[in-house]
Amino acid sequence: MPIISSFSLLLQFYMNIKMNFPKFSWILLSMFIIFNDVISSVVSSDIDCSLFDDIKIDTTTTSSHHQFSFFNQNLVKNTSFISAGFSSCTSSCVTSKSSILNLAKNIETVEWIKRLRRKIHEYPELAFEEYQTSKLIRNELDRIGISYQFPMANTGLKASIGTGGAPFVALRADMDALPIQEGVEWEHKSKVAGKMHACGHDAHVAMLLGAAKVLKSREHCLKGTVILLFQPAEEAGNGAKRMMEDGALEKVEAIFAAHVSHQHPTSVIGSRSGPLLAGCGFFRTVISRNQGHNADAMLAASAAVISLQNIVSREANPLDSQVVSVASFNGGNDLDRIAESVTLGGTFRAFSNTSFYRIRQRIEEVIIQQASVYRCSATVDFFEKEQPMYPPTVNDEGMYEHVRKVAIDVVGPNNFKEVPPMMGAEDFSFYSEVVPAAFFYIGIRNETLGSIHTGHSPYFMIDEDALPIGAAVHATIAERYLSEHE
Template sequence: MSGNIAEKLISCRRELHAYPELSNQEFATTEKITRWLQDAGIRMLPLGLKTGVVAEIGRQKAPLIALRADIDALPIEELSGVPFSSRHEGVMHACGHDVHTSVMLGAALLLKAREATLPGAVRILFQPAEENFNGACHLIDAGALENVSAVFGMHNAPELPVGTFATRRGAFYAHIDRFQITVTGKGAHAAKPEQGIDTIVTASQIVNALQTLPSRNFSSLESLVVSVTRIQGGNTWNVLPQTVELEGTVRTHNVKVRERVPDILTRVIDGVASAMGAEARLAWYPGPPAVVNTPFWADFSQRVAADAGYQVQEAELQMGGEDFSLYLQQVPGTFVSIGSASEFGLHHPRFNPSEQAIYPAAAYFARLADEALSALLLAQTAAPAESMG
């Protein structure tokens, strides 16, 4: 039985991998997941989603928990060389969401097999659009978390060996924000810069000045990353452009630091631009908040992982982001890392996670769901355990 499921999950993963789809365009992916769930007799919730699926297994009017997988891929040309490489030009499952989908499909199949004895219900969220951070809020708005008492999710960790599990209490992934800066000056002939206001030089000085944002404005004990990732200006060699656009991201863990960044950024860019006679305008796009694990469920997940045979580690703080944080703002739960042993990292065109990680993770999440429901049921009959939230 487990051998059959393990093989089935690998073949599902390969089918997803060969036909990856970008955020919010996961139509064929949604159809495949729906078919696999239907074949197993698993019921799906009519949430009216454009892409993505929410399934449910177990008894209603009992404790309910949720497991989440993300299903979208990235605009990357695959170079992994595996025989089931992407057939969609320029699109690749380079973050392993195909692995996550197979893991949670496996958990669903294993839970379905013991549905009659399950001490509650498990909702499986196959979430679209994690890479552009808007899938989780779609699912929440559609009601996917209604009546859910705890939520669990995973990301594969290429730097960890297969069989390794890591999580941590409290802060885990960072707050993610995006900014754009438009520098406006006065265009001029490249031979007569004195007749214009040079936006290229101004933008360059802004990039340099931004490097002092973490080091000169915040304690060195705070985590803060400011990266400029795009500079766009000009379209030929002998004209100074009227405008230059900069784009980048700010990553933080402390919400107070996060809140202060836009003001300081504005002060720095205004100062540099006005010294050059130019103008700089900041557009700030707040992204998903930090992933903060509930201590009770972080400990619980670690204990179940150790019982399931994983080598359990304390996860390091990440500067990456995850819209799983939005679920954790609604209900308690925890996000974990599971070793996938890829030589090349996430978002790399040669990323190639080990498929040996899939079945053990599926079995783990089925077991976690089962034990979490038992714990919730116990808490309902005894005094409510506040620490679970």
């Protein structure tokens, strides 16, 4: 900004004249007053404060310089000239809504975020295989000038922006794709057969990189350290745990994350305090007929299925939403003989840890005891080694309130919605068990574009207009959290 550079040189020149040749400094005073009117009309609140880092202003007055007290005490502190310069640097850091949003919606930044998302979308990678995605993220962080720790959880990484000291606040994006063949025909369709970003994780990465770029440009405003977590294997259910084992939450006091949602119009933010997403577990059982008995494993398995449905309908509090669903039943392909064994499996979900683990216990009891009634035996596997059960995702009340206030400031009160709990699950829940956390949605629904399909659909797509909004909300959440917890 040439005008600002000229101003800084002029101001330094004035201070030198004032100190060494006080009799002539009044000449420059008139120059400042004129210059004030010029730059007030061209400088926005997004002024780059780093231009003023080396300027030192002494506003003290002495008896021999009373004629300059007006300039020292009023012009320097209160005129529109200073509000366009020094004061705007301070105010833009304190009231960062418009500054951050304008940076995120800058045409070049928007196009950059879109390019990143499209490139990631074209080359989707499954859980713990996100090698190229991780490389792309690292390359962009290098270009921006952000340091990071790699690897974490095999392909993940942890970046940091700010002072390097407390407080520490984290933002998280997941980056794995799904084993789905994309059905959307468009220019940037997946180029990898049988793999697709059908849940929006490509958008999550792009939005967090956008936030990283904005925060780096405003690093002088940060009153602590922002941690950026690029996490693998959300869909596998153990990416978050692996990240934490590698130190992702070290020193972190709070963590936030977003997920795109086809249920909300583009850029509408949604969240709630307390339980937001259910705890989720899976089970598989093999019911076998005991030798030496006239037993029927098919009958025993059928009775187990019916009994499993009674866990929720007859045992659960109707005001405490829970689910037990049998999704698979396999007794073989023979039509002329009784099966030796039957394999069945499914999922269970609940919004509190107490209900969740009670359901787990009851599933095992019902299956084993129901099998024994029909002189069969059973084993139950909950996949706890391969795929840990997701606990419920519970938003901390204070962190939710922080998200709500930021969202209202950025997108307006009509574009923030308090949403009901959903039976979906998220491995962000592992973070929320350790530190205060808030998870929120950003709408991508746009009927005109065909962005109407649920996640995990081969026709899933997003409205990219949500990307800069997501970047701005991320960045504002982090910067404001640091300011409020300084």
